[in-house]
Amino acid sequence: MSTNGRxxxxxxxxxxxxxxxxxxxxxxxLEVYEGEIVTLLGANGAGKSTTLRSINGLNRPRQGSIRxxxxxxxxxAAHQIVKRGIAQSPEGRRLFPRMTVVENLEMGAFQRNDRPxxxxxxxxxxxxxxxxQERRDQKAGTMSGGEQQMCAIGxxxxxxxxxxxxxxxxxxxxxxxxERIFEIIHQINEQGTSILLVEQNALMALDAAHRGYxxxxxxxxLADDAKALKTNEQVRKTYLGET
Amino acid sequence: xxxxxxxxxxATRLRRPSAVGALGGxxxxxxxxxxxxxxxxTPADFLEVFLIGITTGCVYALVALGYTLVYGILExxxxxxxxxxxLGGMFSITYATHFFGLHTGQGVLIIPIVxxxxxxxxxSCGLINAAIEFVAYRPLRGKPRLAPLITxxxxxxVIQDVGLIWKGPNYITAPDVFPRSKVFSIGGVDYTWxxxxxxxxxxxxxxxxxxxxxxxxxxxxxxxxxxxxxxSAMMGINVxxxxxxxxxxxxxxxxxxxxxxxxxxxxxxxxxxFQLGLIAFTAAVLGGVGNLPGAVLGAILIGxxxxxxxxxxxxxxxxxxxxxxVFSILILILVFRPEGLLGExxxxxx
Ligand SMILES: Nc1ncnc2c1ncn2[C@@H]1O[C@H](COP(=O)(O)OP(=O)(O)O)[C@@H](O)[C@H]1O
Ligand SMILES: [Mg+2]
Numbered sequence: 001m002s003t004n005g006r007x008x009x010x011x012x013x014x015x016x017x018x019x020x021x022x023x024x025x026x027x028x029x030l031e032v033y034e035g036e037i038v039t040l041l042g043a044n045g046a047g048k049s050t051t052l053r054s055i056n057g058l059n060r061p062r063q064g065s066i067r068x069x070x071x072x073x074x075x076x077a078a079h080q081i082v083k084r085g086i087a088q089s090p091e092g093r094r095l096f097p098r099m100t101v102v103e104n105l106e107m108g109a110f111q112r113n114d115r116p117x118x119x120x121x122x123x124x125x126x127x128x129x130x131x132x133q134e135r136r137d138q139k140a141g142t143m144s145g146g147e148q149q150m151c152a153i154g155x156x157x158x159x160x161x162x163x164x165x166x167x168x169x170x171x172x173x174x175x176x177x178x179e180r181i182f183e184i185i186h187q188i189n190e191q192g193t194s195i196l197l198v199e200q201n202a203l204m205a206l207d208a209a210h211r212g213y214x215x216x217x218x219x220x221x222l223a224d225d226a227k228a229l230k231t232n233e234q235v236r237k238t239y240l241g242e243t
Numbered sequence: 244x245x246x247x248x249x250x251x252x253x254a255t256r257l258r259r260p261s262a263v264g265a266l267g268g269x270x271x272x273x274x275x276x277x278x279x280x281x282x283x284x285t286p287a288d289f290l291e292v293f294l295i296g297i298t299t300g301c302v303y304a305l306v307a308l309g310y311t312l313v314y315g316i317l318e319x320x321x322x323x324x325x326x327x328x329x330l331g332g333m334f335s336i337t338y339a340t341h342f343f344g345l346h347t348g349q350g351v352l353i354i355p356i357v358x359x360x361x362x363x364x365x366x367s368c369g370l371i372n373a374a375i376e377f378v379a380y381r382p383l384r385g386k387p388r389l390a391p392l393i394t395x396x397x398x399x400x401v402i403q404d405v406g407l408i409w410k411g412p413n414y415i416t417a418p419d420v421f422p423r424s425k426v427f428s429i430g431g432v433d434y435t436w437x438x439x440x441x442x443x444x445x446x447x448x449x450x451x452x453x454x455x456x457x458x459x460x461x462x463x464x465x466x467x468x469x470x471x472x473x474x475s476a477m478m479g480i481n482v483x484x485x486x487x488x489x490x491x492x493x494x495x496x497x498x499x500x501x502x503x504x505x506x507x508x509x510x511x512x513x514x515x516x517f518q519l520g521l522i523a524f525t526a527a528v529l530g531g532v533g534n535l536p537g538a539v540l541g542a543i544l545i546g547x548x549x550x551x552x553x554x555x556x557x558x559x560x561x562x563x564x565x566x567x568x569v570f571s572i573l574i575l576i577l578v579f580r581p582e583g584l585l586g587e588x589x590x591x592x593x
Contacts, residue, residue: 058473078476087477094474096467107467110460111479159479 007070009034009194010055010086010163015064017047017054024050026218027064032163037185037195039205039226041239042215048198049091051215052165055196056088057081068163083111088165089152091198097141101132101151104140108158118158125154128184146177153181157188164188167198182208202239206230214239263579281555290432292554293547298438298507300546301445305500306523307530307538308452309372309493315533316469316489319391323375323398325520327494330402331368331501332511333410336417338363339506346418353420357506361444365498372494373487381483399517406513414510421506441503448499449539452492456535465489469533518566522549525573531583540584545569 008031017025025047032038040048053059055066057078066074068084076084087108095104105125109118126133129150135143140151149169156164166185170178182204189195199205206212206226214222214235222229229235282289306328313321339345342363343356379398383391421440425433456462467475468485476482504519505511526545530537549569553562560568576583 056477058476077481078473079479079481082477082479090474090477094471094477096470096474098470099466107463107475107478110463110467155478 006033008032008067009069010196011067012051012055013065013067015051015054015061015066017050017059017061019050019059024218025054025061028054028215028218028220029064030213030220030223032194032196034194035189035192036211037189037197037209039197039199039209039212040215041199041202041205041212041229041235043238044200045217046215047218048215049167050218052088052090052167052196052198055081055165056086082159082161085162086165087156087159087161087163089149089156089167089169090165091167091171093148093152095140095148095151095155098139100137100139101143102136104151104155105132105158108155109160112160117160121158121160125157128157128187129154146173146181149173149177149181150184153184153188157193161193163194163196165196165198168200169197170199170201170204178204202235203230206235267579277558278551278555281551281557281559284557285555287431288554288556290430292550294432294434294438295554296547296550297543298441298546299549300543301441302500302504302507303519303523303526303546304539304542305445305448305496305503306519307526307542308449308535309496310524310527311530311532311535311538312465312489312493312496314527316465316486317380317391318388319380319395320524321375321380321493322392322395322520323379323402324372324493324497325516325518325523326399326402326406327368327372327375327516328497328501328504328519328523329406329511329513329516330371331364331498332505332515333406333415333501334367334498335360335364335502335505336415336511340418345420347420349420357420357502361499361502364502365495368498368501369491369493369495372497373491376487376490381486399520403513403517406516410511410513412513414512417505417509417511419509437507441507444499444503448496452496453535455492461485461488522569525569525576528573528576529583531585534583534585537583537585545572548572 010032012028012030015025015028016023028047028051030038030040030051040051042048050059054061057073057076057080061074064074065072068086071084073081073084096107099107102122105122106118109121112118126136131147132150132154135147140148143151153166153169156166169181169185173181178201185195185197185208197205197209206229209226212222212224212226212229213220214229222232222235224232278289306325309324309327310321313319313324339356339360343359345353345356345360349356375398379394380391383394421437423435423437426436426439427434456465464475464480464485465488467478467480468482472482475485501511522545523542526541527538528541529544530539530541549565552559552565552568
């Protein structure tokens with residue numbers, strides 16, 4: 001692995017997370033290093049979204065720890081997480097449906113007050129997604145799935161995060177949109193943001209990522225370089241649709 | 244999600260058999276005809292009743308906004324809200340007479356007293372409403388809808404009992420300080436100071452609220468929280484604090500309504516919030532629950548309907564029928580136009 005000697009920007013250690021009595025994460029440990037794209041693969045219900053919800057404070061782990069930039073954030077309130085430098089495009093996009101595109105993007109920068117910086121980042125988002133600029137005054141709830149996904153990613157970028165969490169950004173999108181989204185993920189990463197990418201589209205995700213983890217019913221069953229995972233027999237069988 | 248919500252209503256509106264629409268149209272026409280005949284026969288009475296309706300409508304609007312704000316953010320019908328309004332009336336009378344020694348014949352001195360009382364009543368009711376949320380509704384967040392709803396009904400009884408214990412079972416009276424002399428006359432009808440005062444206090448409160456919700460950072464947080472709580476937390480919004488703030492504002496509006504009502508009507512009793520609350524709730528539903536301008540529109544309409552019903556001479560059903568009429572309206576809206584007159588279910592006022 002190419003990560004020797006560095007300290008991770010994000011580190012989960014033996015995280016257990018529950019929904020009531022349902023034990024959704026049964027001891028997850030993973031790292032994201034600065035500048036990396038790390039992908040989290042797994043079937044529906046494996047616990048990928050729950051992992052992200054544990055990181056962002058919406059579903060606090062009952063056991064284990066989460067560290068970000070060396071500091072423990074396991075019990076930090078959800079609304080404080082974004083200030084620490086973690087933003088996300090959540091599962092189902094979760095835009096504010098009755099706000100316009102611009103208003104949604106502004107919400108992404110809610111906890112910031114450097115107006116010039118916010119304007120700069122808005123321009124940057126419009127550069128990444130010219131489509132959003134065209135739709136800037138449209139209500140987010142009335143846009144197509146692909147446009148909403150762009151808006152959700154754009155909104156997360158408006159927080160100027162150090163770490164970006166993306167939950168199935170390609171879900172339900174037409175193939176051209178999927179390619180475009182992955183191009184943009186690559187671009188965002190090149191501009192210096194670390195990314196934890198949850199995907200069911202394993203092939204695309206492994207192409208984009210440096211490293212990957214495979215999740216099964218709340219356990220991590222595989223962890224390796226993306227290239228190695230792509231050639232891994234088990235991964236090919238289960239996630240890349242080979243027989 | 245807005246598209247999901249509005250698409251079916253639009254579709255049902257288009258699909259709905261036009262017989263019902265025609266019947267509704269006929270009913271509204273008959274109502275207008277009845278009003279026209281009354282206006283024709285006794286124009287002065289009509290005008291006077293109209294002005295009374297606007298005045299009560301203002302009080303209803305302040306209370307209706309509280310229902311709509313809370314519904315917009317939690318999708319909870321806060322049944323205790325009317326009772327917070329009642330407490331507002333009791334606070335107002337207590338502050339004005341016991342603290343500030345308000346009595347009739349004080350001249351312009353009543354102005355600072357009324358404003359100080361208004362402020363104190365708003366603060367008191369705001370804090371009580373926020374406390375109710377904290378104690379009774381917050382622990383039930385994420386539980387099935389029925390749980391907080393039943394709790395709200397329980398809170399309503401609790402507050403009524405507080406009023407009963409505090410002020411006893413009889414009407415308590417406020418000094419009759421709003422002058423009834425005329426400001427101006429139109430069509431032979433005097434527009435009196437007491438009505439004008441109610442409107443003059445209501446309007447800036449409403450404008451302040453609109454400004455708060457539409458233009459401030461806190462208002463932005465309220466709108467976002469109303470649309471998606473988890474996403475709001477991800478944006479860095481303290482959702483709990485935003486909900487507390489919403490209850491504080493709603494309670495403050497109820498406090499303002501309590502002051503106006505107690506000084507305009509001059510009597511308050513422990514069970515008064517229940518009936519007025521249901522009227523105001525109907526107003527909120529009529530305007531489109533969750534919609535701020537809708538709540539004001541609905542409240543003015545209900546105020547007018549009540550005044551016409553109770554005050555007109557020619558074939559008006561009379562005050563015995565007011566409750567029945569208000570609830571018939573509530574049922575008709577819920578059946579035929581659940582999204583209300585102004586449609587969209589938004590707290591930001593579309
Ligand atoms: N809100 C919830 N309530 C109860 N169980 C849930 C909830 N959300 C997810 N789960 C359960 O937690 C497990 C992990 O779900 P999730 O993290 O959403 O999986 P993935 O994102 O990998 O599809 C699943 O077994 C799922 O049924
Ligand atoms: Mg998921």
